[in-house]
Amino acid sequence: MILLQVIVGGLLIGAVYALFSSGLTLIWGMMNVINFAHGEFVMLGMYAAFWAYTLAGIGPAGFVPIAALLLFILGVLVYMGLIRHVMRGPMLAQILSTFGLLLLLRYSAFWVFSANFVTLPDGLVGPSIDIGGIFVTASKLLAGGVAILLTAGMHLLLTRTAIGSQILAVAEDRQAAMLMGIKPDRMQALAWGLAGASAGIAGALIATFFPISPTVGESLAIIAFVTVTLGGFGSVPGAMLAGLLIGLIESLSAFYLGPVYQDVVVYALFVVILWVRPHGLLGKA
Amino acid sequence: MARKPIIGWLALAAVLLGFPLVFNGEYYEQLAAFVILSAISASAWNLVGGYAGQVSVGHAVYFGAGAYMPLLFYKLWAASPLLGFPAGIAVSVVIAVVIGVPTFRLSGHYFSMATIAVAELIRIVVSDWDFLGGAIGLMGPATPRGWWDLIWRSSLPYYYIFLAVLGLLLYITHRMERTRLGYYLRAIRANDRAARSLGVPVSRYKLYALMLSAAFTSLAGSLYAAKFGFVDPGSALGILVSVQMVVMAALGGAGRLLGPLLGAVILVPLQTTTNSFFGGQGTGLAFILYGGIIMLLSRYAPGGLIEVWERFQARRDAGTARRSAERNGDARAA
Numbered sequence: 001m002i003l004l005q006v007i008v009g010g011l012l013i014g015a016v017y018a019l020f021s022s023g024l025t026l027i028w029g030m031m032n033v034i035n036f037a038h039g040e041f042v043m044l045g046m047y048a049a050f051w052a053y054t055l056a057g058i059g060p061a062g063f064v065p066i067a068a069l070l071l072f073i074l075g076v077l078v079y080m081g082l083i084r085h086v087m088r089g090p091m092l093a094q095i096l097s098t099f100g101l102l103l104l105l106r107y108s109a110f111w112v113f114s115a116n117f118v119t120l121p122d123g124l125v126g127p128s129i130d131i132g133g134i135f136v137t138a139s140k141l142l143a144g145g146v147a148i149l150l151t152a153g154m155h156l157l158l159t160r161t162a163i164g165s166q167i168l169a170v171a172e173d174r175q176a177a178m179l180m181g182i183k184p185d186r187m188q189a190l191a192w193g194l195a196g197a198s199a200g201i202a203g204a205l206i207a208t209f210f211p212i213s214p215t216v217g218e219s220l221a222i223i224a225f226v227t228v229t230l231g232g233f234g235s236v237p238g239a240m241l242a243g244l245l246i247g248l249i250e251s252l253s254a255f256y257l258g259p260v261y262q263d264v265v266v267y268a269l270f271v272v273i274l275w276v277r278p279h280g281l282l283g284k285a
Numbered sequence: 286m287a288r289k290p291i292i293g294w295l296a297l298a299a300v301l302l303g304f305p306l307v308f309n310g311e312y313y314e315q316l317a318a319f320v321i322l323s324a325i326s327a328s329a330w331n332l333v334g335g336y337a338g339q340v341s342v343g344h345a346v347y348f349g350a351g352a353y354m355p356l357l358f359y360k361l362w363a364a365s366p367l368l369g370f371p372a373g374i375a376v377s378v379v380i381a382v383v384i385g386v387p388t389f390r391l392s393g394h395y396f397s398m399a400t401i402a403v404a405e406l407i408r409i410v411v412s413d414w415d416f417l418g419g420a421i422g423l424m425g426p427a428t429p430r431g432w433w434d435l436i437w438r439s440s441l442p443y444y445y446i447f448l449a450v451l452g453l454l455l456y457i458t459h460r461m462e463r464t465r466l467g468y469y470l471r472a473i474r475a476n477d478r479a480a481r482s483l484g485v486p487v488s489r490y491k492l493y494a495l496m497l498s499a500a501f502t503s504l505a506g507s508l509y510a511a512k513f514g515f516v517d518p519g520s521a522l523g524i525l526v527s528v529q530m531v532v533m534a535a536l537g538g539a540g541r542l543l544g545p546l547l548g549a550v551i552l553v554p555l556q557t558t559t560n561s562f563f564g565g566q567g568t569g570l571a572f573i574l575y576g577g578i579i580m581l582l583s584r585y586a587p588g589g590l591i592e593v594w595e596r597f598q599a600r601r602d603a604g605t606a607r608r609s610a611e612r613n614g615d616a617r618a619a
């Protein structure tokens with residue numbers, strides 16, 4: 001029974017990994033740019049939730065959209081101010097730009113929010129729920145459920161709507177998309193906004209049960225890299241599958257080997273994937 | 286452009302050799318030694334990050350391997366730290382192969398991500414591994430038993446040792462620029478696919494560059510351990526170690542022979558100053574500063590300061606040439 005509980009817990013956190021990784025994979029698939037600061041976006045989403053609750057008493061129904069909006073705006077600003085100018089430049093500039101952003105955001109957070117852990121109160125979302133002998137906290141259930149729905153929603157947005165088709169058209173062939181009257185710049189800014197929002201929402205959801213600190217983005221970013229690589233760059237369904245799988249592996253290794261090793265197992269998995277199947281589960285070779 | 290290169294080189298050598306004679310006192314000597322040490326690791330990074338254009342953000346792994354091995358040899362067998370130097374290089378080259386072989390077949394972003402993941406993986410494992418001192422780290426010999434322990438109270442001997450290593454590294458790099466390896470690497474950086482279509486064994490040469498880079502980064506780590514006699518996961522394997530190499534090389538000019546040295550000459554004193562001004566908060570501030578510098582560089586001057594200077598000179602020379610041409614034209618007309 002405990003094992004089953006570990007599995008359910010792993011899948012729920014895995015759904016949140018899937019959500020923020022889907023944003024990262026969207027950007028990569030569209031313009032071959034890796035956002036090294038993606039984990040910091042999640043961290044800012046967590047602080048947005050914390051401060052919305054602490055300063056204004058806004059609950060999850062309010063702070064999740066707030067985090068989404070704030071990080072959407074940040075994503076668009078980062079694209080307009082930085083990415084647009086470096087994406088055609090040398091590889092060094094592309095990688096350095098978001099790596100610099102990572103340092104700036106993470107260590108400014110130290111300055112602004114202090115290095116101490118903060119938490120939202122337990123039971124903010126509701127009490128633990130007993131499902132046939134498996135205890136699940138309401139906050140994790142909410143986080144996992146919302147994350148699954150939104151990741152699926154992101155996939156539907158890309159594959160079933162006009163906006164999504166325009167985004168995919170730009171990803172496929174920028175020139176041809178321009179000839180069709182699509183403005184690539186606008187679509188790419190939108191993709192960065194969506195990626196930011198996915199990270200912001202994921203952050204606000206995790207904040208309900210996870211301690212918040214300026215360095216929390218570090219391990220989350222690496223989880224996102226592993227998820228995106230395992231799922232196949234640019235594939236949202238791949239990120240969904242890989243996110244769930246990594247949540248599961250992480251929670252099983254914490255259960256069997258001890259929590260210290262959960263990160264080690266995930267990072268080692270990354271190296272193994274690179275050796276064995278670099279294009280991921282659902283990626284194109 | 287290089288009017289009399291040999292004079293420039295002699296002047297540079299004279300400045301570096303003579304610096305501690307003019308600015309003596311432990312503060313300047315220690316600072317100068319640290320500038321040169323940073324220039325070694327940044328120049329080593331430059332081999333793969335600059336010349337080959339494969340951006341590693343996890344070079345702390347090699348630095349850490351180089352720093353841990355000499356002190357581990359001392360802990361286990363009370364051996365001279367010198368014996369650990371080659372061991373560190375061997376470990377680093379093996380790690381380089383583990384990261385490089387799978388990722389160099391793919392686009393450059395995979396390599397960058399893998400370097401971060403492996404560096405973090407190893408930092409966490411070492412922090413939790415009592416054999417390597419865990420979170421506390423390892424100590425070297427407290428008092429020297431002979432010159433082979435590489436312990437001196439003054440920073441001056443270290444300064445000249447570091448300078449000799451930097452000289453060797455820059456000499457090798459300079460020679461490499463004109464060998465097959467050098468040309469191949471620049472072809473790879475300019476256009477990976479075009480290089481491959483012309484028959485350059487792209488992945489293999491990227492790997493050679495990474496191995497050479499890892500070996501020298503490891504050497505820098507060993508020298509660090511010899512000078513400070515102490516190493517822990519934060520100081521040898523932390524993300525700041527990797528970041529410093531990248532920032533210094535990129536600031537001066539990645540893929541330029543003297544770019545990393547220029548970056549180190551600017552950044553190390555800057556960082557020392559912020560540290561002494563802000564105390565414990567200094568590290569955080571250094572990161573914020575580095576983040577800002579990196580973003581500005583990538584946005585406005587991805588080629589670094591050397592390229593900015595060259596562009597400025599080229600514009601000035603073009604201006605002079607045009608003016609003299611106009612004058613000559615006037616003279617002829619008159």
